[in-house]
Amino acid sequence: MDDLFKQLTHGIYVIAVSDGVHHNAFTAAWVMQVSFDPPLLAISINPEHYSYSLLQAGGVCTVNVLGQDQAHIAEHFGRSHDKDKMAGFVWQQGLSTAPILANSLAYFDCQVSHYTEAGDHKIVVCNVIAGAILHRGKPLLYNQTGDMDGSDELY
Template sequence: MSEKIADLCRLISHGVYVVGVRDREKTNAFTAAWLMQVSFDPVMLALSINPEHNSYRLLESGRCCTVNVLGRDQMAIAEHFGRSVPDKMTGYAWQQAKTGAPVLPESLAYFDCELSHFTDAGDHRIAVLRVVDAAMLRNGPSMLYSQTGDMDGSSELYQE
């Protein structure tokens, strides 16, 4: 794809989230932006996730996650959980959702989800999630993906 198409893809509106995953005693979290609501009854979300990442394997085996909504003032958190570093969870106080998945208490809100199923989507997979609980944690405007610039380095991932 041309650089122009990569720039145009940034105009698609979506938020920025930290997704917390758990399988028994193993936990992890990662920054995500490709997420949307896909059903009212039951309330379901769809999350695009790279199957090469460790968090994918934890979601696949643990079958639960939280979607933690970041505020505009939380760029440092988005950057931290967007990196591939060992033990990203250290340094943050985590709570546990009803499913057992980790909740980031600094976030604006969270959705506690059970995995319904996966479907293929190019180099990613779509995780369809059933929301079992949700809560508002603090007020403020949510972060938009367009506000993160090229924090994720995605401009280098588009094919020519």
């Protein structure tokens, strides 16, 4: 099954969340545009993770697009359980107050619209309130990361 699901083409992103006081970030691959008007993105998140509680409390996030040369960043935010895993990276504050990863290719600044149940995850539908292309480059794709997320053992 793992090989089959890796045929789905999608990018790798760092999702940064904030409750107004605390910030966190995690790596996500299950992100997609779901509307033109209004501009909406959907993000899949594990509700057992710390970032989910911050997202629920603050209602804001950024979707930061990683470049092909940034797999190490994806790995850091995908596996790190450090108390302050955001340290060592340059962050800016978005319009929503959620952190923006300064060296990402681009970002979408979002406010949560609503949540939907999706098996062992939640789908978070977000209004895009701002965003920009920060650097030019090719985005990092999920099928370029091997088993970085450990998904092979889940299928």
